[in-house]
Amino acid sequence: MSVAVQERRITEHPSIEVLPPRRSRVWSKLRRRPAALFGAVLVGVFVLLAVLAPILPIPDPAATSWTSIRLPPSSEHWLGTDQNGRDLLSRMIWGAQASLLAGVVSVMIAVLIGVPLGVFAGWFGGWTDATISRMTEALLAVPFLILAIAFAAFLGPSLTNAMIAIGLSATPIFIRLARGQTLAVKTEDYVESAHAAGVGQVAILWRYILPNIAPPIIVQATLTIATAIIAEASLSFLGLGQQPPAPSWGAMLNTAKNFMEQAPWMAMWPGLGIFLVVLGFNLFGDGLRDALDPREA
C-alpha cells in the first residue's frame, strides 16, 4: 500500500550513501537478525509447499464431493472442506502456488520494465528524463489498487492478466527508484573515471551502474512482492484474478465471506496464508534493507 511512500523516502533521504556493499558483510549482518531469518523461513516453507504440490499426498484441489460440504477440520480433512466439498488443505497448498507466482512474476515484470526506464531517465537526463518522469508521476498519482483493477478489467479476469496488471501498476515505483539511484551513482568517482577512461556508455551502465543500484532495488522488489501478493488476493477477491475451479487465496476468501457463520474456518486459512507469506517477505525485505545499509552496524 504505502510502498510508493516508502520508496520515495529511500531515494530522497539525504544521507544514504551508495557504497558497493560486500556480500560477506551483508550475509553476516543478515544472520544476526532473527526477524529476517524468520521471514526467510516463512517464505521458504510456502515456496517449498508450492513447488512440491504436485507430488504431495494431498487430494485433487478440484475434486468435489457433495457429501462432504463445509466440513470442519478433522483427521480426514485437516483444514476442513469448502462449499463444494473440496479439501481445504489441498486448495491452500495449490493456492500458494498462485499467490507466490503472482507475487514474483508481477514484480519481475515491474523490475524488467521499470529499472531500464528509470536508469535511462537518470543517466540521459534532459527530455528523456522529463518525459519518463512525468509519465511516472502520472501513474503514481493514480491509486495503486484502482490502477490494478482497471488494468485487470481491461485485460479480462485471469491469473496471468492479474499478474500483468499488478506488474504494470508497480512499474512506476521501480522507475522512480532506479532513476533516483542512478542519479546518485552517476556522480561517483569510479563512474566518472570510467567515463574518462573511455569506457562505452552501455558498458558503464551494465558494469558500474546496475550492480551498484541493485541492492536497494532488490530490497524494494522483496517488499513489493509482499504488496503484489496482497494485490492479487484483492483482485481475486473482486473476481478479477484466478479463475475457478483453480484455487486462489483471494477467491477463497471471497467465497468464504458468505459462510462466516456456517463455516468460519473457510475464511481462516486463506487469510492466514496471505498474512504469513506477506509477513515473511516483509520481514526478510526489512532485514535485507538493514543489512545493506552501510550506516548500521
Added chain:
Amino acid sequence: MLPFIGRRLLIAIPTILMISVFVFLLQKLLPGDPVLALAGEDRNPETLATLRELYRLDDPLIVQYFHWMLNVLQGDLGMSLRTNQPVTSLIMEKLPVTFQLAVMALIFAVGIGVPMGILSAVKKGSWLDYIANFVALSGLSIPNFWLGILLILLVSVNLGWLPASGYRAFSVDPVRSIETMLMPAFVLGTALAATLMRHTRSAMLTVLKSDYVRTARAKGLRERAVILKHALRNALVPVVTVSALLFGELLAGAVLTEQIFTIPGFGKLVVDAVFNRDYAVVQGIVLVTSVGFIFMNLLADTAYKILNPRMRDS
C-alpha cells in the same frame, strides 16, 4: 519558496494532462459495451442507439476526449451513466465520507504508530524494538479485507458492540457516524501505523544522534525532557510530511475496506463504476484524486523544505 512552488505547479500540468489521457483511454478500452451493461434486461436496439448518441459514445475517441476535457475545465465532470447524477455532485457527496474515514484512520495510525516508533527508537536494539517492529510489519501484512471480515464477525455478529454497516453522515448523527467508521478506520489505520512507526523511528534515531540533542543532554536535561521536548519535535517533521502523503492515498479511497463495510465513499464508488462501465464517474474520480495526490505531494515537499532549514538551525 515561491519560484519553487511555481515551478512545481507548472510541472504538475503536463502530469495531470497525462493522467487524464491515460484514465480516459483505459476506460474506453475496457471491454463491455457500457450501454449494454447499463441497459440491464431491456435491450431495445432503438433505446440503445439513443443512449449512445446522448452520451456521444460513437464519436471518435479524440472527440470524446476533448469534449470531456473542455467540460472538465469548466467544472463539469459529466454525468453518471447509471443514475444521471452529475459526477461533481457525486464527488461532493462522497468526499466528506472518505475524508472522515481518512481522518479517523490517520488518528489510529498516528496514535499507534508514533508512540511505537518513539519507543522503538529510544529502546533501539532491545527486545522491545524487535517486538514493535514485528507488530508493525504484521499490521502491514494483514490483508485488510480479511481483517475487516474477521472484525465484522467478531465485533458485530458475535459481540454486538458495533454495527456492521449503516453509515450515517457526521452532521446528521455524529455518534452513529463514528460507530460505523471505527472498524474500517482501524483496519486502514493499522496498515498505515506500520509505515508511520518506521518513519518515526528512523527520524528519531537520526535526531537522537544529532549535535542538537547532544547539547541538550550536555546541558543536563533529563532524558525524558530531551526526548519529548526536543528530539520529538524535530523528528515529527518527516512524520508530518509522510502523513500528508498517506492522507492523500487514503483520500483515494480504501477500495476494499469500503466495499466490505459498505461505506459509501470514493473507493466503493470507483470500483462499482469500473464494473458498471460508468465512464464519467471513473474518469472524474480518478482525475480528482490524482490531482489531489499531486497537490498533497507538493504540500508535503513544501512543508519539508520550510521545516527543514528551521530544524538545522535550532
Added chain:
Amino acid sequence: MRFMQTVAASALIAAMATGAYAQELRIGLQDDADVLDPDQSRTFVGRIVYTALCDKLVDISPDLEIVPQLATEWSWSDDETELTMTLREGVVFHDGTPFNADAVVANIERSQNLPESRRKSEVASITGIEAIDESTVKITLAEPDATLLAQLSDRAGMMISPTAAEEMGADFGSAPVCSGPFSFVERVQQDRIELARFADYWNADEIHFDTVVYLPIPDTTVRLANLRAGDLHLIERLAATDVASAKADAGLNVVDVVGLGYQGITMNVNNGPEADNPFGQDKRLRQALSLSVDRDALNQVVFEGAFAAGNQPVPPTSPWYDDRFPVPERDVEAARALLAEAGHADGIALSVQVANNPVQTQVMEVVQAMAAEAGINISIRATEFATLLQQQTAGEYQGSQVGWSGRTDVDGNIHQFVTCEGGINDSKFCDPQVDEHLNAARVSNDVAIRKESYDAAREILNDELPIIYLYHPSWIWAMNANIEGFTAYPDGMIRLQGVRSTQ
C-alpha cells in the same frame, strides 16, 4: 423539487409532533437502485422502491392475477384491440396534481416518446390512447396483445405526475413525484433512499409506517448481520445458505416464495462463428449436457434446497408449465450414449462463461463436476457481468450461464429469447414454427389457446434446447419478528400495504 422534500419532511415532523409514534421501516436491499424514473429505470431493486413510491394502473395478486390499483375496472372490445379502463377517483399525486385520464395519456406517451425511455418495447403495441372523460381512458392496439395488462402492472403502468415530468424532463429521477403510499424525501447514491408517508394516499389506512428507508448492502452476510443487530427491519434476498440459521433465530421470521425467473445456460446455436462448435450444431450434445445435470442435487448443494429445480422458463408450480416434460432425472448413461451417437464417445470440451460472483461460479463448478462424469469437459470462464453481456450479444461464447428475473406474463420469459427476431435472443436460435406458436400466444387473451400454443412451442424447444434451464431462484425475505402482515409475491416486490410493526 426542494419544495416537495420540505413538505414531506414537514409532514413527518408534524406526525411526530402530534405524538404519533414515528414508525420507521428500514429495508436492506442487495443493490443500489439506478435512476428513480420509471421510464428510465432498469434495476430490480428500483422496482422495489417504486412499489412504495409509485402506484400503477393495475397490480398483481400473489397468484399473479391482475388486480385494480389506479384503474378500478377494465374491459376489452370484442376484437380485443381496445382496452377501456375506469380510473380510481380522488387520487392525487404527491405534488397535488390530480390523477385523471389526461395524466394517464401523458404517462403512456412519455414512455413511448421520451428519448431515454427504456419502456418503449413494453408499450410498443399501443398505437393510440385517449381520455374519454376524467376517469376513463381508452387504449388502442394494432392487434391484440395478451401481455399488455401485465406490462401495465409493472414500470410501464407506473403513473408519475405530469406536472413534475414536464418540469424536470429526463431529470425526473432526481426528485420523483408519483402517487404511491410514500413520497420521495431524499436519495444518497449507494447509501440510502428515504421516503415519507403520503397523507393523501387513497389507501392510507393500509399504511402503518411514517418513513421507509432503503439501504443498499451488497454483502449478504453483512445485510443479515445488520438485521440481527436491529439496524434493519427487513431484508430481501437472504442467502439460501443463511436460511437455516435465520429460521433458528427466534427474533427473525423468514418468508419465501418461488420467483418468476430462471437461471440456465444459453447455448450459442447460430450467433456468429463461435456457434460453429459441436454443441451449437448438434442438439444431441445439448441434450446430453442437460441429462448430465442432477438439478435437485445442484439445488441442494448450492442453495440447500431453497430454490426450485427447473427445465422450462416457468417453474413447475406455474399454470403455464408443460407437464408432459417434467424436470429430468440425471441420466449419465443416456448422456454418454448421446455423446457416442454424436461421435464423441471419448469426451468433448465446452467453454461456458459465467458471472464472476461466488454463487453463480459455484453453480457452474457443480455443473462442471457433474458433466465431467458424462464425458463433457467444461472449462469455466468467470467474467465480469458487463463483459459477459457484451460477449453474449456479440456471440463470443459457446455457453453462457445467465438468468432472467422473470415477468408476470409468461410471454416475458420466452418470446424475446427464442423467436427469430427476439430482442434478447443471444443464441440466435430460429425456428419459424416456434415463432408461429409464440406469436399466436401473444395475441389471444384466451388462456386455453395460449397454453396450447406454449405447449406446442415447448415440444420443439425441449428437443432443441437453445437454453438449458437449471433452476428457479426463490425470493427469500428475512425480517424482524415484530413485522406482521408481510405477504410474499412471486415478483419479489415488497408491498407495504397491510404491513405493520407490533413494536
